[in-house]
Amino acid sequence: MPTTDRAEPRRYLQKAKTKLDYTVKNGGILLKQPDFDLDETLDCGQAFRWTRLPDGGYTGACLNTPLTIRPAGEKGVFLLEKVTEQQFLEVWADYFDLSTDYGELKRRFSEDETLAKACAFAGGIRILRQDSWEALSSFIISQNNNIPRIKGIIARLCEHYGGYPTVEQLSGETPETLGFLRAGFRAKYITDAVSRLQNGLDLAAIAKLPTDEARAALMQIKGVGPKVADCAMLFGMYKLDAFPKDVWVKRVLAEWYPNGLPDCIKGAEGAAQQYLFHYIRNIER
DNA sequence: TTCCAGGCGTATC
DNA sequence: GATACGCATGGA
Numbered sequence: 001m002p003t004t005d006r007a008e009p010r011r012y013l014q015k016a017k018t019k020l021d022y023t024v025k026n027g028g029i030l031l032k033q034p035d036f037d038l039d040e041t042l043d044c045g046q047a048f049r050w051t052r053l054p055d056g057g058y059t060g061a062c063l064n065t066p067l068t069i070r071p072a073g074e075k076g077v078f079l080l081e082k083v084t085e086q087q088f089l090e091v092w093a094d095y096f097d098l099s100t101d102y103g104e105l106k107r108r109f110s111e112d113e114t115l116a117k118a119c120a121f122a123g124g125i126r127i128l129r130q131d132s133w134e135a136l137s138s139f140i141i142s143q144n145n146n147i148p149r150i151k152g153i154i155a156r157l158c159e160h161y162g163g164y165p166t167v168e169q170l171s172g173e174t175p176e177t178l179g180f181l182r183a184g185f186r187a188k189y190i191t192d193a194v195s196r197l198q199n200g201l202d203l204a205a206i207a208k209l210p211t212d213e214a215r216a217a218l219m220q221i222k223g224v225g226p227k228v229a230d231c232a233m234l235f236g237m238y239k240l241d242a243f244p245k246d247v248w249v250k251r252v253l254a255e256w257y258p259n260g261l262p263d264c265i266k267g268a269e270g271a272a273q274q275y276l277f278h279y280i281r282n283i284e285r
Numbered sequence: 286t287t288c289c290a291g292g293c294g295t296a297t298c
Numbered sequence: 299g300a301t302a303c304g305c306a307t308g309g310a
Binding site for chain 1: 304305306307308309310
């Protein structure tokens, strides 16, 4: 699928608030971005198609635009291989949310003592701006499931269709014909989402709704509850105020915020959620 | 073997 | 609205 299928291309060019620091080099892009860590961003349960390479690089894709990105020596410097400047600006600067100042976000969050620790623990987390359908379908598959198996199901899905399937490509499938995914009870949720998206439900339109209305619209789909809806909104519609409450975040709330979340995260609850999610998942095991 | 996983639908009160 | 339970599959 061509990159023009992304819902809001050229967002970086339209809405840049921070200076992009990059150079064109060796047929790729050398990116300098201090608030960015590949493990913390690409292997933290936001997206399920990135594979870690022996040197700490990652290979994966946004819809069907592939990428290999590697650490380029010093900390905070990365090489995006075989990427033109135009593709970098139109796809990857947006996908990696390079127009958002995470340094400023972390300073704001760090007014809160627990969040200060979470931000210091993994300061290289960024919110990936994924395709809305890819994020929605991925998180439908994620429910009551573990990350290695989620990756396996999505890998089988992409292998079968020769890339991430569109709603159109899935329109003829039934839970039975999707048996090759070994997705269990989630297969019928995928086909229900496909059916509704082919019959009026419109992700691009939902993305423009206020968060509460968007959540209600997404929850019409069978198998989409509050948590999956918020993940679809946070990772697939860049609604930073979405706050997915999974088992880990429920532990965060019970153990650290029995009296509610601090005001310093207002408007960026989803980003704060990622720091807290990663923190509790990695210190309690 | 048993427990559990980035939950949700359904039944029941 | 709250709580209890089943659910497909397979990693640990």
